[in-house]
Amino acid sequence: xxxxxxxxxxxxxxxxxxxxxxxxxxxxxxxxxxxxxxxxxxxxxxxxxxxxxxxxxxxxxxxxxxxxxxxxxxxxxxxxxxxxxxxxxxxxxxxxxxxxxxxxxxxxxxxxxxxxxxxxxxxxxxxxxxxxxxx
Amino acid sequence: xxxxxxxxxxxxxxxxxxxxxxxxxxxxxxxxxxxxxxxxxxxxxxxxxxxxxxxxxxxxxxxxxxxxxxxxxxxxxxxxxxxxxxxxxxxxxxxxxxxxxxxxxxxxxxxxxxxxxxxxxxxxxxxxxxxxxxxxxxxxxxxxxxxxxxxxxxxxxxxxxxxxxxxxxxxxxxxxxxxxxxxxxxxxxxxxxxxxxxxxxxxxxxxxxxxxxxxxxxxxxxxxxxxxxxxxxxxxxxxxxxxxxxxxxxxxxxxxxxxxxxxxxxxxxxxxxxxxxxxxxxxxxxxxxxxxxxxxxxxxxxxxxxxxxxxxxxxxxxxxxxxxxxxxxxxxxxxxxxxxxxxxxxxxxxxxxxxxxxxxxxxxxxxxxxxxxxxxxxxxxxxxxxxxxxxxxxxxxxxxxxxxxxx
Numbered sequence: 001x002x003x004x005x006x007x008x009x010x011x012x013x014x015x016x017x018x019x020x021x022x023x024x025x026x027x028x029x030x031x032x033x034x035x036x037x038x039x040x041x042x043x044x045x046x047x048x049x050x051x052x053x054x055x056x057x058x059x060x061x062x063x064x065x066x067x068x069x070x071x072x073x074x075x076x077x078x079x080x081x082x083x084x085x086x087x088x089x090x091x092x093x094x095x096x097x098x099x100x101x102x103x104x105x106x107x108x109x110x111x112x113x114x115x116x117x118x119x120x121x122x123x124x125x126x127x128x129x130x131x132x133x134x135x
Numbered sequence: 136x137x138x139x140x141x142x143x144x145x146x147x148x149x150x151x152x153x154x155x156x157x158x159x160x161x162x163x164x165x166x167x168x169x170x171x172x173x174x175x176x177x178x179x180x181x182x183x184x185x186x187x188x189x190x191x192x193x194x195x196x197x198x199x200x201x202x203x204x205x206x207x208x209x210x211x212x213x214x215x216x217x218x219x220x221x222x223x224x225x226x227x228x229x230x231x232x233x234x235x236x237x238x239x240x241x242x243x244x245x246x247x248x249x250x251x252x253x254x255x256x257x258x259x260x261x262x263x264x265x266x267x268x269x270x271x272x273x274x275x276x277x278x279x280x281x282x283x284x285x286x287x288x289x290x291x292x293x294x295x296x297x298x299x300x301x302x303x304x305x306x307x308x309x310x311x312x313x314x315x316x317x318x319x320x321x322x323x324x325x326x327x328x329x330x331x332x333x334x335x336x337x338x339x340x341x342x343x344x345x346x347x348x349x350x351x352x353x354x355x356x357x358x359x360x361x362x363x364x365x366x367x368x369x370x371x372x373x374x375x376x377x378x379x380x381x382x383x384x385x386x387x388x389x390x391x392x393x394x395x396x397x398x399x400x401x402x403x404x405x406x407x408x409x410x411x412x413x414x415x416x417x418x419x420x421x422x423x424x425x426x427x428x429x430x431x432x433x434x435x436x437x438x439x440x441x442x443x444x445x446x447x448x449x450x451x452x453x454x455x456x457x458x459x460x461x462x463x464x465x466x467x468x469x470x471x472x473x474x475x476x477x478x479x480x481x482x483x484x485x486x487x488x489x490x491x492x493x494x495x496x497x498x499x500x501x502x503x504x505x506x507x508x509x510x511x512x513x514x515x516x517x518x519x520x521x522x523x524x525x526x527x528x529x530x531x532x533x534x535x536x537x538x539x540x541x542x
Contacts, residue, residue, distance in 0.1 A: 001449075011450075011453060014521060017520070017521050019526065031523065031540075032540055033539070033540070034539030034540065035485040035488070035524060035534060035539065036484045036485055036488075036539070038447055038464060038465050038466060038473070038488040039447065040523055040524055040539070041523070042523035059521055059522060059523040059526060060521060060522070060523065061445060061446070061447055061522045061523055061524045061525075062447050062450065062466075063447050063448075063449035063450050063453075063464070063466035064449055064450050064453040066447070066450075067450060067521065
């Protein structure tokens with residue numbers, strides 16, 4: 001498949017590969033996709049109390065565009081607010097990497113992974129919130 | 136000696152022309168350019184003579200009589216001519232045809248077309264090694280069965296079927312037997328009489344000949360097989376394939392067949408087999424969780440089909456771009472479905488996504504194989520470092536127990 005230079009760069013030099021402690025209170029984890037479908041994306045975000053994404057890490061099983069999409073999304077959100085990250089859409093990723101039509105689902109997966117990670121963080125935070133109130 | 140990159144390891148897809156083939160073809164472009172149908176001058180005679188020489192060379196390779204060789208544009212046309220030609224000619228006898236689920240698309244698509252014309256098909260399964268039990272053919276034969284078509288060696292997994300036994304069962308029951316012999320040709324001995332074959336499709340570009348030329352073997356005696364042609368015109372190729380014969384292509388195929396015949400006896404097959412074994416042993420020594428797809432025992436000597444668990448096939452091919460290979464992964468197919476051959480063998484869909492096919496050929500060297508092993512070891516490890524699945528497995532998670540959110 002003919003890929004853009006940017007996609008190839010993200011595939012060959014993926015940014016922010018790795019894992020964080022999924023049990024940490026300030027880490028949100030999103031795992032989307034299925035091995036049977038040929039792609040699984042795990043995205044993790046370390047988020048400050050102020051709602052700023054301090055760090056992002058990914059691991060992806062999938063084709064070149066899936067790996068590049070996850071790499072790009074980690075770059076897009078680092079240092080940004082949760083609100084900003086929630087506004088990222090798959091079309092932004094697809095345009096940036098010039099994904100061919102059959103690979104659009106890779107960008108959808110990256111968007112889903114991002115939202116799943118943020119929601120996981122928010123869930124943890126909300127679960128902890130009542131305890132703070134009772135103090 | 137430095138290895139020249141990229142390394143071509145996709146010899147099931149096609150092969151380069153052997154320089155001796157090109158050399159044999161050259162005069163037929165500019166000097167001996169006659170139409171074999173021109174019966175009254177030397178240009179035509181030279182073309183005719185060249186074609187008949189090539190026909191003999193091809194016949195020798197498969198143990199046939201030259202009169203039984205019909206030149207076509209390639210194996211897809213040969214498969215079509217065999218299936219449509221026999222189906223149409225013998226339709227008064229019956230409309231039932233037997234084949235397998237792992238055939239090449241040229242057969243399966245023909246089958247779907249014939250189904251629309253009112254023919255009925257039995258698609259036989261293969262076992263987990265990719266092998267067809269010949270007894271299944273016997274059980275599938277009915278009163279109205281006219282044709283059975285089973286490929287000799289599979290193009291993805293290189294698994295070689297027991298053609299001789301299947302042919303014997305068909306012969307016993309008066310069913311015409313066709314085999315797509317494309318992949319096995321020149322890698323293993325093939326004799327149409329020993330193997331009880333009535334029709335056989337072969338292609339030049341898989342045996343170091345030019346693209347655009349193939350042949351169909353059509354048995355002339357015991358039993359004599361009749362076909363209805365698909366092309367009508369000047370009546371070339373015994374009326375089965377009208378159209379001016381592409382002399383230079385045919386000459387190329389003849390030379391390629393001669394060289395393929397030689398390769399069966401001069402140690403070339405063993406050389407290739409040793410390279411293939413070296414590749415597989417090398418991969419196993421560098422990586423864990425690699426799985427061979429298809430039988431090891433009943434396999435082409437030049438084929439290796441491996442699943443590299445937890446790494447997706449297209450990503451692998453991008454990572455090892457110095458190697459030209461192919462994958463059964465969905466992401467490399469236009470249908471976005473993983474290989475139907477691997478699925479038919481019962482390979483887990485997860486593993487089908489991670490499969491890579493290697494096809495070793497005449498021009499590969501030991502240095503190239505060693506380079507490939509080194510590269511695969513490094514790049515698969517790199518991809519696994521990036522794979523959440525590999526991480527989970529190393530943490531002791533059973534991937535089958537995870538409830539995945541399918542996309």
